Amino acid sequence: MILVTGGAGFIGGHLAETFVREGHDVVALDNLEPFYDVGIKRRTIEAARTAAEDGGSYEFVEGDVRDAETVHDLVADAEYVFHQAAQAGVRTSVENPRKVDDINVEGTLNVLDAARESGVERVVFASSSSVYGKPVSLPYQEDQPTTPVSPYGVSKLAAENYVRVYGDLYDIPTVALRYFTVYGPRMRPNMAISNFVSRCTNDEPPVVYGDGSQTRDFTYVADIVRANAKLLDTDAADGETMNIGSTDTVSIETLATTVRDAIAPELDIEYGERQAGDAEHTHADVSKAGELIGYEPTEDIRSGVERFIDWYQDNREWYEPLVRSS
Template identity: 40%
Template sequence: MKHVLVTGGAGFIGSSIACKLLETGYEVTAIDNMDDYYSFKQKEDNVRRIQEYEGCTFIRQDIREKGKTRKIIEEAGINTVIHEAAQAGVRASNNKPLKTLEDNCLGTLQLLEETKDTSIEKIVYASSSSVYGRIEYLPFDEEHPKNPISPYGASKVIAESLIDLHTQNTGIEQAILRYFTVYGPRIRPDLAIRIFTEKALKDEEIVIFGDGSKTRDFTYIDDAVDATIKALEKGVGRYNIGGGSRISIKELAEKIIKATSSRSTIKYTEPVEGDVEHTLSDTRKARRELGWAPRTGIDEGLGKTIEWVKNKR
């Protein structure tokens, strides 16, 4: 049986991956530093959810702490790593660029050092569509130049390069997943879909940065999890993981207002530095090599997400 280490295991994507791995028979050790980037209670809820399964161990730990991850790997006989731990968010990275680089670059480097000369055979890394940044063409394929326009995007480019070097030096296999805006139940509270939904449910004004014309390719959480596990099992190299279609932020807000029968209005304000104009994934490589394809469209996914937010109130 494969024993998987999931970093960022208390987070939105990390905990969802851990649950699915446990459901399908993997043994999982999840680690997370439980920082205060968003609600500690939500992270606690995520941890409780994964601990309901047999075969799960959760450890509160920062991946930057020297020697601790190596000890976990050696004592548990862990074979593979899914590295989801990160300081997320373009806007957060604008406000705290040093923290973003420390967490996403130095944290990744320390984790890689901890895996040397251990039982680790493969690392799956959670990267981001933010590595593409400035658009040269759409949809983005994996060969699109990396032109990050935020500290967050730059941190992911650096981390990818560190993983490449690690593979060259150690022979440890890697798969790098460039997620496109993941959403769904247990969504982080700083993401637009969650913010818009909470405002709509209270009939409050929804604020959009810019004129609402920017477009995003949204990926439902179950599709992102499915892709991650497929990459763990047979992926090598880089893969775009996205829904494969895009909608404008204005249209997104209007869909949420309609779905919640809300009286909310939309207010437009100054755009945020580092926000890319458009994202759209070319997922042909993932379809071809992983046998993966997104299955949940934006309307169905929004419905499930809105229902979760309602029940959480």
């Protein structure tokens, strides 16, 4: 059985559905916290259940990685754990750093303690490019200093170090994947690309925070899924930390312009105050992942944004508020 924590979220949901389609038995754990519209998560769960009609089995468990007993029971039955659950959002972490620490660090320790007792085949941890913070040089390489500039980045770095130490001390096969700004279908509505697309689709100007010169290495979610899936079949990366990015960077202003030109070229771009905790630049060197697991990104930002715009315009109901049953 494969356990996916955060399995109703953006990346976790794609992992769970893909694994089910490939014939695996999957359990998805998620607390359905309304960090964004829970309706999106419920649709994600239904997509995985539909995939199970022609693939492996799927079970959704509503629960929290901070609940050690629940985590222990689920990990005990798992062969592989893909630990995606986290409190996301740099800006959220600036507002409430203790909550981010509680979920991202303490929750990860619960997963690791359970894995230590159960003897799983592998724990794959979703880390983040936010651990780098202020770049010493670009592109980021895994061995360069980590100086995160937000509580979110600190929490991911702390959890990542626990993953490494537990792997070394207790002989747990672990891998940490540092994701670089993941986007694609079902992405959070408060992320830059989805926000730009939503606003332009509704004839509202895209809003760039700061002067737009910040650059990001945007990674299409299908590439993230492929990197994770590789770890079902190889131990070549056990004990390692790897960048999973696209190697293709773009400025936020250029991104906003690209989306605007594709949907509503008559709109002007608006600018707001830069948000605290945002990194200036991100850019991944993925050569280590290429050598260890054959990772190679397949989607550049321009073609990926076009694909997301097409998906969004065909699936706008994903982002419409849904009536929640009591």
